Amino acid sequence: MNYRHAFHAGNPADVMKHAALARVLTYFAKKDNAYRVVDTHAGAGLYDLAGTSALRTGEAESGIERVLAADLPAPAAELLAPYLDAVRELRTHAGPKRYPGSPALALALGRPQDRFLFCELNREERLKLDKFVGEDPRAKVLLQDGWHAVGAHLPPRERRGLLLIDPPFEEAGEFDRMLVALRAAYERFATGTFMLWYPIKNLMAVDAFRRDVARLGLPKTLKVEMDFAEVRSQDQLSGSGLIIVNPPFTLADEMRTILTALAPIMARDGKGRVRVSWLVPTA
Secondary structure (H helix, E strand, O other): OOHHHHHHHHOOOHHHHHHHHHHHHHHOOOHHHHHOOEOOOOOOOEEEEHHHHHHHHHHHHOOOHHHHHOOOOOHHHHHHHHHHHHHHHHHHHOOOOOOOOHHEEEHHOOOOOOOOOOOOOOOOHHHHHHHHHHHOOEEEEEOOOHHHHHHOOOOOOOOOOOEOOOOOOOOHHHHHHHHHHHHHHHHHHHOOOOEEEEEEEOHHHHHHHHHHHHOOOOEEEEEEEEEOOOOOOOOOOOOEEEEEOOOOOOOEEEHHHHHHHHHHOOOOOOOOOOEEEEEEEHH
């Protein structure tokens, strides 16, 4: 599967991932001391949903556009406010059809003392990310293979932080690479929070990945999944998943509330299914 960000920006999988990212960073910000975000596959940072790539799929219409237009129930609306307010604020100065990738969202939610490291190997994407980040002193953009970021940049100097692993799934073996990276990250930075995104498409591969993660036995390993269609097909994305190690203690309940509200809005059949459970509970 090729999940290049530009083609899928703002789709239901992006909304789910970014809602979780916003909740984690909002929780981090409750303490004054700084944190660091390391994004291994950062992408371009900012996307034009009216551009050629996004229009080729049209996926944002069933994702962020539908969510922004929805009358959300109060608990979910409150939890989603940091994320959706960041999207709206960005659109006031960047344009009405712009959408933040993970770097833009992280910077929008970050504070002056927080630090951000964005890895992007694709030169075209990296140039766009460089332009977006500009002179922001909090952020550094590296033309680096994101899989090397774990060894090179963990543990962070701040001793608090998030590792986001969100590969494009352009090549075979991405699930195996995520597993290796997760194991290495935990060995280097056991108190860090690690968020791994994956597409739900090849069900056998997803099942094997879940089992392999569980076998690592890392305490506080949370699984968050949402299906967008009742009938899954091997030739199209049918859902989205996150593995989150060391999540904020509130995150499981928060994501259950958020996704229960979003699933019927974004699902192709108007229903959607949500699964939030512990692969490995607290030790």
